[in-house]
Amino acid sequence: AQTVTQSQPEMSVQEAETVTLSCTYDTSESDYYLFWYKQPPSRQMILVIRQEAYKQQNATENRFSVNFQKAAKSFSLKISDSQLGDAAMYFCAYRSAWAGANNLFFGTGTRLTVIP
């Protein structure tokens, strides 16, 4: 089974600074999707960014970007110009690209605190 590891239970960043959240995964597959989801306190999980494994270019969404290292099985999230609203649990997730695969495998999350 695929496993996703987030080795940083908690991280903090000063407002307007940059922070990087780490994620590694284990798989024998060559084609898959990787995701970062954000879960604010008592609010629903929302997609931050998505990366297809076959794409070499790292995904970017406004202040959020990833560093996807396929050979190293690493998928880190960089948040630039951090804002107070970025404070949340961040989950890294893996999904096989195989048509019969249906579920996401999540890491244990990183709690991000933004310091004013």
Add this chain to the structure above:
Amino acid sequence: DTGVSQNPRHKITKRGQNVTFRCDPISEHNRLYWYRQTLGQGPEFLTYFQNEAQLEKSRLLSDRFSAERPKGSFSTLEIQRTEQGDSAMYLCASSGKVGDTQYFGPGTRLTVL
């Protein structure tokens, strides 16, 4: 708002009681997923529907759990004879085509006393 909705948002029950949760997916999505999230953990997959067919069930889904999606629209998750270990957040997600992003609802937080 056309996102995924879940009801109730909170449920407190006594051990041994039955509970039922409802999920309404995004209207054009034919794929629906249930996950369970315990404190300090990421969500874990429970089951998956494509239209009305339940195509996959996790080993986490014991025989006390049953899920339905009778008309391929909303889904229900029932837990019979609840146990304290069932206390968790139950999340529903939906997606469109294969490979599409899953969009999550706000969850139902279950507390079993």
